[in-house]
Amino acid sequence: MSDIDFDHSEAVGKLQGLVDATASRQTALNRQVPHFPQAAAGRDFTGYAQSIQSMLARIHQRRNNQLHNITRSAIAAIGEYDVVKATDDDSAAVFSRFNIEGDQ
Known part of the structure; x- marks a missing residue:
């Protein structure tokens, strides 16, 4: 049996916290x-x-782009965690029909 375990609520909660902090x-x-x-x-x-103003505007836009990319990545990760949880739940439902511990 696999030792892989993750707390979906905790993982998604932390990622949502990142999304919220990034929005702020x-x-x-x-x-x-x-x-x-x-x-x-x-x-x-x-x-x-004019050169200084242009440079400041580029720096500002790059930072905006970085924050936007962080948000997009975190939202995508939440989606992946949701897929993993749904797949795990479906697999668990199938295996729950069998008494694996008693049959050896």
């Missing part, structure tokens, strides 16, 4: 969209200010 992080991130005003760079440095 993403909300916080989007509340503080970076902005570098051209005036902050000085009169003769408009090009630098």
Whole structure:
């Protein structure tokens, strides 16, 4: 008999916690969209200010993408755990018809 055992509720609960925490992080991130005003760079440095603003926007978007990917991966993992649980439950139902412990 296999020694593989997992607690579906615990695993899915932890993954759902990750989804929730990631959503909170993403909300916080989007509340503080970076902005570098051209005036902050000085009169003769408009090009630098635009470059800095562009770089900040790319960093912000990459972080958003990372958080989105974490959420998608966790949701996919929850789906896989659900499939494993359903398969295990179905197999257990089939085997429960047999008295395996007494027949040897």
